[in-house]
Amino acid sequence: MLERARELDAADPLARYRERFDLPDGVIYLDGNSLGALPKATPERLEQVVRGEWGTDLIRSWNSAGWIDLPQRLGAKIAPLVGAEGHEVIACDSTSVNLFKLIAAALAMRPGRKVILSEPGNFPTDLYMIAGLEAQGLATRRLAERERLIEALDDDVALLLLTHVHYKTGALHDMTALTEAAQRAGALVLWDLSHSGGALPVDLNGCGADFAVGCGYKYFNGGPGAPAYAFVAERHHAALEQPLTGWMGHAAPFAFTDDYAPASGVARLLCGTPPILSLAALEVGVDLVAEIGVGRLYAKSQALSGYLLECLAEAGVITPLPLRERGWEEGLGLVSPADPTHRGSQLSFRHPEAYAICQALIARGVIGDFRAPDVLRLGFAPAYLRFEDMALAAHQLADVLATRAWACEEFSIRSAVT
Structure with a gap:
C-alpha cells in the first residue's frame, strides 16, 4: 500500500x-477537524501586526491598517467559500456566541412560536444555547432523530437548528431538503457549518438558508480559539434584531450616544471590540483555503x-x-x-x-x-x-x-x- x-x-x-x-x-x-495546522505565513503576519501596526502605528492602525473594518473584510472573504454574498457574512465572536445571537433573532422574527427543533447528539454548544434561552422562558427545545426531523416540523417551530456535518459521525445533512421543509412549515433555519466551512462545498444561498454560523480554527486554520463567522441572508437584514447590543454593533459607535441604534446589515451582529490579532491569523488561513479551492x-x-x-x-x-x-x-x-x-x-x-x-x-x-x-x-x-x-x-x-x-x-x- x-x-x-x-x-x-x-x-x-x-x-x-x-x-x-x-x-x-x-x-x-x-485532527485538523478539531484544530487546523499552522500555516507558515501566520507567524510572519502576526509579527507584522504586532511590531508594525500595533507597535509602531499604535491606535492609528484602527484606520491606517484597516483594523476597524477587518470583521467585514474577512467575512467577505469567507462568504464565497460557503455560497454567500460578501455583505451577508461577518467574522466575529465565537460559534457559541453567534449561535445565541441568531437563535434569539429567529425567535424575534417568528412571534407566537417558541420551539427550536434540533436532533439529539447535536454538538453540545448548539443544544446548550437553546437551553439558555429556554431557561429564560423564551424558547422550548424539541429534539427529533434525523430521519424524523421533517415530520417534527409544525406551527410551533420557530427555528430548525442543525449542524451540517455531524461532529462525531461525520454524517452530512441534506441542507436543501431540510431548509425547504422547514420554510414550508413557516420556520427559519440556522446551519452550523463548523465541520463544513473550508472542507466541503456549501451553497447557503443556493439552498435558501436563513442563517449560518461557522468555526475559524478547524479547516480554516485560524489558530486555537480563532474567531467564528456568521451569515444572515440579505432578505433578513432589515428585520434582524440580536440581543447582544454592544457598542461595535451600533450604527455610529463613535458617536457615544446613550441609546442603541443597530448598524445596517450583518454589522449589527458585532458586539465588542474585534480581536485583531486573532482575526489577522484567521485571515491567513482563509486566504490559503480560497487559493486552493x-x-x-x-x-x-x-x-x-x-x-x-x-x-x-x-x-x-x-x-x-x-x-x-x-x-x-x-x-x-x-x-x-x-x-x-x-x-x-x-x-x-x-x-x-x-x-x-x-x-x-x-x-x-x-x-x-x-x-x-x-x-x-x-x-x-x-x-x-x-x-x-x-x-x-x-x-x-x-x-x-x-x-x-x-x-x-x-x-x-x-x-x-x-
Whole structure:
C-alpha cells in the first residue's frame, strides 16, 4: 500500500501545498477537524501586526491598517467559500456566541412560536444555547432523530437548528431538503457549518438558508480559539434584531450616544471590540483555503478517506459484519456513512477502547481524537495530508489493535482533557 500511496502523492495536484504548513517531523496529523495546522505565513503576519501596526502605528492602525473594518473584510472573504454574498457574512465572536445571537433573532422574527427543533447528539454548544434561552422562558427545545426531523416540523417551530456535518459521525445533512421543509412549515433555519466551512462545498444561498454560523480554527486554520463567522441572508437584514447590543454593533459607535441604534446589515451582529490579532491569523488561513479551492480540497478529502478505508480493509481492521455478530476486539465499527458523498471530511470508528486506542496512536505520532463514549475520530485536512500518511496511519492502527498496545495502564486512564 505504501508504494501505491507514493504514486498517488506524486500525481496529487495539491501536494505542493503541504509545504505551506508548519508540520512537526514524525507526526501524521489527523485532527485538523478539531484544530487546523499552522500555516507558515501566520507567524510572519502576526509579527507584522504586532511590531508594525500595533507597535509602531499604535491606535492609528484602527484606520491606517484597516483594523476597524477587518470583521467585514474577512467575512467577505469567507462568504464565497460557503455560497454567500460578501455583505451577508461577518467574522466575529465565537460559534457559541453567534449561535445565541441568531437563535434569539429567529425567535424575534417568528412571534407566537417558541420551539427550536434540533436532533439529539447535536454538538453540545448548539443544544446548550437553546437551553439558555429556554431557561429564560423564551424558547422550548424539541429534539427529533434525523430521519424524523421533517415530520417534527409544525406551527410551533420557530427555528430548525442543525449542524451540517455531524461532529462525531461525520454524517452530512441534506441542507436543501431540510431548509425547504422547514420554510414550508413557516420556520427559519440556522446551519452550523463548523465541520463544513473550508472542507466541503456549501451553497447557503443556493439552498435558501436563513442563517449560518461557522468555526475559524478547524479547516480554516485560524489558530486555537480563532474567531467564528456568521451569515444572515440579505432578505433578513432589515428585520434582524440580536440581543447582544454592544457598542461595535451600533450604527455610529463613535458617536457615544446613550441609546442603541443597530448598524445596517450583518454589522449589527458585532458586539465588542474585534480581536485583531486573532482575526489577522484567521485571515491567513482563509486566504490559503480560497487559493486552493474548496472543491479541490473536498475531492482530495474523499480520495484520502477512501484510500484509508482501503488500507484498513486490507489490514483486516474494519469489521465486515454487524458488530453484534463479531467481537469488538476483532476490529473497528465504521460509524461514518460508507458513501463519501454522505459524509464530511472525517471518518469515525466505534470501539469500546476507543480512548485508549487513540492515546496509543498519539504515542506513535498518529494524532486523531476521541469522542465519548466510544468513538475514534480521524479528520482529513487535504491541504497538508498525503496518501502516504493514510498508509502509515492504517499500519499503525492495525498494529495497535493486533498487539493490544492500547491495553497498558497509561492509555486506559482517561485524562481531564480528551
